[in-house]
Amino acid sequence: MLAAVLRGPKQLDITEIGTPEPGEGEILLKVGANTVCGTDLRILRGEKTAGVRPGVVLGHEIAGTIAALGKGVAGYRVGDAAVVTPAVSCGTCFYCLRDREQLCDNTDIFGYNIDGGLAEYCLIPKRAVDRKYISVAKAGTPMTALSLSEPLSCVLNGLDNYKAGLGDTVVIIGAGPIGLLHMTVCRLAGATQIIVSDLSETRRATASCLGADITVDSRNEDLETVVKDATNGHGADVVVIAIGRPELLAQAIGLVRKGGYVCAFAGFPKGSTAAVDPNTIHYGEITLVGAANAKRRQTEEALRLIENRLIPAETIVSHTFPLQQAAEAIEFSASGEGIKIAVVP
Numbered sequence: 001m002l003a004a005v006l007r008g009p010k011q012l013d014i015t016e017i018g019t020p021e022p023g024e025g026e027i028l029l030k031v032g033a034n035t036v037c038g039t040d041l042r043i044l045r046g047e048k049t050a051g052v053r054p055g056v057v058l059g060h061e062i063a064g065t066i067a068a069l070g071k072g073v074a075g076y077r078v079g080d081a082a083v084v085t086p087a088v089s090c091g092t093c094f095y096c097l098r099d100r101e102q103l104c105d106n107t108d109i110f111g112y113n114i115d116g117g118l119a120e121y122c123l124i125p126k127r128a129v130d131r132k133y134i135s136v137a138k139a140g141t142p143m144t145a146l147s148l149s150e151p152l153s154c155v156l157n158g159l160d161n162y163k164a165g166l167g168d169t170v171v172i173i174g175a176g177p178i179g180l181l182h183m184t185v186c187r188l189a190g191a192t193q194i195i196v197s198d199l200s201e202t203r204r205a206t207a208s209c210l211g212a213d214i215t216v217d218s219r220n221e222d223l224e225t226v227v228k229d230a231t232n233g234h235g236a237d238v239v240v241i242a243i244g245r246p247e248l249l250a251q252a253i254g255l256v257r258k259g260g261y262v263c264a265f266a267g268f269p270k271g272s273t274a275a276v277d278p279n280t281i282h283y284g285e286i287t288l289v290g291a292a293n294a295k296r297r298q299t300e301e302a303l304r305l306i307e308n309r310l311i312p313a314e315t316i317v318s319h320t321f322p323l324q325q326a327a328e329a330i331e332f333s334a335s336g337e338g339i340k341i342a343v344v345p
């Protein structure tokens with residue numbers, strides 16, 4: 001089968017490798033689509049190496065059709081559409097036992113140390129099958145939409161942490177695919193006013209088209225003034241940082257009302273520091289939250305939203321590339337010209 005094999009930093013080989021055969025307890029998935037993520041870019045550029053095994057097949061936003069079942073697999077059928085929750089937790093560590101499986105100390109991750117979805121087939125190991133890190137999706141949902149279940153599940157994990165709800169004003173900094181997914185789920189959760197900031201005109205236009213109430217180009221307008229004007233001077237209930245620039249943390253804290261939430265959703269460059277005014281947090285009772293990976297429950301929730309067409313997948317997945325052009329797809333995703341890029345074998 002054809003696969004995108006990571007040999008090392010900046011070396012992605014699109015090459016023929018043996019098609020895996022499912023052993024006992026394993027599932028073979030025929031990949032239907034694998035969307036490309038900022039993390040894939042950081043891995044390919046050598047900016048992220050922790051936990052990444054050279055020789056791994058890249059890709060962790062995986063949707064496909066079950067092609068074969070190993071001996072003893074129950075609860076799945078050949079032909080089922082399915083998606084993967086890529087960070088497979090151990091189930092027994094400190095975090096797993098405290099309902100924080102997404103923070104597991106012993107994760108194996110597709111596209112990091114388990115062969116991922118930038119290939120014609122993806123083998124789901126027994127540990128992932130046993131623990132239901134593969135979820136069956138409703139037949140007939142497009143594969144490119146299903147592959148959004150992974151980033152969407154991570155966004156739902158963020159929503160759990162920052163708790164946007166009925167009547168809230170939410171500010172989202174960054175209108176890439178992640179920012180647009182936050183916008184969509186905040187709206188579904190009942191936010192009544194959504195303000196999106198991005199430097200790209202096309203991304204602001206997409207945000208508007210998907211229902212942002214106000215979009216801001218922070219080079220021409222002061223975001224804090226816009227937010228204060230829109231909230232009777234109070235500030236937003238929630239601010240989500242969906243771009244990995246550390247200086248945005250101080251800005252976000254300046255945008256939120258007393259008692260509000262700031263979510264550092266994006267990953268920041270390794271070693272980053274941010275200077276913030278601690279008194280704003282102290283006197284304002286501001287809650288700072290992070291969000292990384294997702295629980296299996298959130299994959300299931302993401303699937304239900306996608307299957308019921310509550311996520312504008314056709315707009316968010318703006319481009320598709322064939323597997324032969326996986327490296328170009330990853331680089332293109334960094335260009336800002338598209339939104340979410342899918343690789344379709």
Ligand SMILES: [Zn+2]
Pocket residue numbers: 036037038039060061150151
């Ligand atoms: Zn991802």
Ligand SMILES: [Zn+2]
Pocket residue numbers: 089090091092093094095096101104105106107
């Ligand atoms: Zn664990």
